[in-house]
Amino acid sequence: MSQMQRADARFNRDRVVAAAREAFASAGLEVPMREVARRAGVGVATLYRHFPTRTELVATVLAERVDDCGVRMRRALDDPDPWRALSGVVREFAERQIHDRALNEALLGPGEVSAAFQRERREHAQALNVLVGRARAAGVLRDGVDVDDVRAGLLAIASLRRLPATTSSRVIGRVADLVLAGLRA
Amino acid sequence: MSQMQRADARFNRDRVVAAAREAFASAGLEVPMREVARRAGVGVATLYRHFPTRTELVATVLAERVDDCGVRMRRALDDPDPWRALSGVVREFAERQIHDRALNEALLGPGEVSAAFQRERREHAQALNVLVGRARAAGVLRDGVDVDDVRAGLLAIASLRRLPATTSSRVIGRVADLVLAGLRA
DNA sequence: CCGGAAACGGAGCGGCCGTTCCGCTGTGGG
DNA sequence: CCCACAGCGGAACGGCCGCTCCGTTTCCGG
Numbered sequence: 001m002s003q004m005q006r007a008d009a010r011f012n013r014d015r016v017v018a019a020a021r022e023a024f025a026s027a028g029l030e031v032p033m034r035e036v037a038r039r040a041g042v043g044v045a046t047l048y049r050h051f052p053t054r055t056e057l058v059a060t061v062l063a064e065r066v067d068d069c070g071v072r073m074r075r076a077l078d079d080p081d082p083w084r085a086l087s088g089v090v091r092e093f094a095e096r097q098i099h100d101r102a103l104n105e106a107l108l109g110p111g112e113v114s115a116a117f118q119r120e121r122r123e124h125a126q127a128l129n130v131l132v133g134r135a136r137a138a139g140v141l142r143d144g145v146d147v148d149d150v151r152a153g154l155l156a157i158a159s160l161r162r163l164p165a166t167t168s169s170r171v172i173g174r175v176a177d178l179v180l181a182g183l184r185a
Numbered sequence: 186m187s188q189m190q191r192a193d194a195r196f197n198r199d200r201v202v203a204a205a206r207e208a209f210a211s212a213g214l215e216v217p218m219r220e221v222a223r224r225a226g227v228g229v230a231t232l233y234r235h236f237p238t239r240t241e242l243v244a245t246v247l248a249e250r251v252d253d254c255g256v257r258m259r260r261a262l263d264d265p266d267p268w269r270a271l272s273g274v275v276r277e278f279a280e281r282q283i284h285d286r287a288l289n290e291a292l293l294g295p296g297e298v299s300a301a302f303q304r305e306r307r308e309h310a311q312a313l314n315v316l317v318g319r320a321r322a323a324g325v326l327r328d329g330v331d332v333d334d335v336r337a338g339l340l341a342i343a344s345l346r347r348l349p350a351t352t353s354s355r356v357i358g359r360v361a362d363l364v365l366a367g368l369r370a
Numbered sequence: 371c372c373g374g375a376a377a378c379g380g381a382g383c384g385g386c387c388g389t390t391c392c393g394c395t396g397t398g399g400g
Numbered sequence: 401c402c403c404a405c406a407g408c409g410g411a412a413c414g415g416c417c418g419c420t421c422c423g424t425t426t427c428c429g430g
Contacts, residue, residue, distance in 0.1 A: 230378065
């Protein structure tokens with residue numbers, strides 16, 4: 001299969017993925033396919049030969065980074081300090097959002113693009129559940145705060161992705177702080 | 186001028202505005218012009234005769250409601266309780282967002298659509314400044330919170346407008362509560 | 371009640387986007 | 401070294417959108 005293809009084909013595939021990663025991160029998921037092809041220095045047909053639909057390209061590009069999120073989530077689960085674990089997850093989420101407009105959509109957005117990440121999304125949701133449960137048990141959360149509040153806060157941060165890049169990093173940081181302050185007891 | 190036009194023209198204009206108001210509120214500002222025309226029961230040309238560009242239609246539809254926001258803002262300025270005034274503004278903003286996806290964009294969004302509301306935006310910003318100043322002076326705000334934090338919170342709420350309508354109202358309410366809790370001392 | 375101007379509606383234009391088609395290019399096994 | 405065929409690029413298709421053009425309908429003053 002993969003080892004049957006020509007060397008130049010494999011090389012071009014890599015260029016496409018790299019261009020798409022960069023384009024999605026900096027300009028968001030709506031970058032036209034033509035633009036990705038142009039950045040990669042290939043024709044659109046080459047792009048479509050490796051990724052039959054736009055969705056598959058997006059899924060491929062996000063897959064690596066989504067895995068990375070899972071790693072960080074598991075690390076948070078090992079943290080003995082419940083507040084540090086939860087606030088770290090929120091901060092990392094916000095940080096990620098600043099230099100990658102696309103990623104968080106895969107974890108929280110309405111399935112549109114990322115039906116491919118069902119499993120990862122479930123894992124992420126479950127881990128968040130655990131973290132919130134611990135934080136609550138430790139009494140570090142404001143009364144009445146539940147996991148849906150945390151998810152709403154993350155969703156709000158993720159929704160800021162459409163803002164112009166110059167202002168978004170400032171705003172995202174402030175919102176993250178606001179959310180954390182609103183969660184804490 | 187306006188009284189020179191035919192009765193049927195005026196009637197159709199009203200139908201267009203009504204259709205656009207409803208469409209924008211329920212489906213957001215990106216509703217196609219054809220769709221607005223269809224809902225109004227007129228041809229696209231009729232729509233364009235009354236509103237030469239899409240932007241003018243949007244501005245016309247939002248103008249009435251933006252005025253309404255100004256009224257509420259002035260009412261908040263009269264409130265002797267600084268926290269009630271500020272939190273009321275945030276809550277009203279969130280409430281508005283729930284049954285009108287378009288409106289808040291005019292007040293906060295990046296100029297795109299609403300260069301027409303420069304003055305209102307400035308007034309809104311200034312009023313918010315006053316409200317935050319008072320709240321701060323009264324000591325009801327968490328340390329370090331400033332106007333930009335409040336604006337960031339509002340921006341986060343406004344950014345939720347793209348969520349599917351079924352979930353958005355729940356999420357918006359939670360985020361509003363989170364933001365308020367995060368602002369308060 | 372009639373005629374001309376105001377207003378109408380929908381086909382059509384140009385542009386963007388995802389995706390496909392096809393004639394050419396250049397790789398690499400024999 | 402050579403030529404079959406994997407792989408290539410870009411033109412082209414179909415669909416959506418903002419906006420315009422123009423033949424037809426409808427209003428309304430005389």
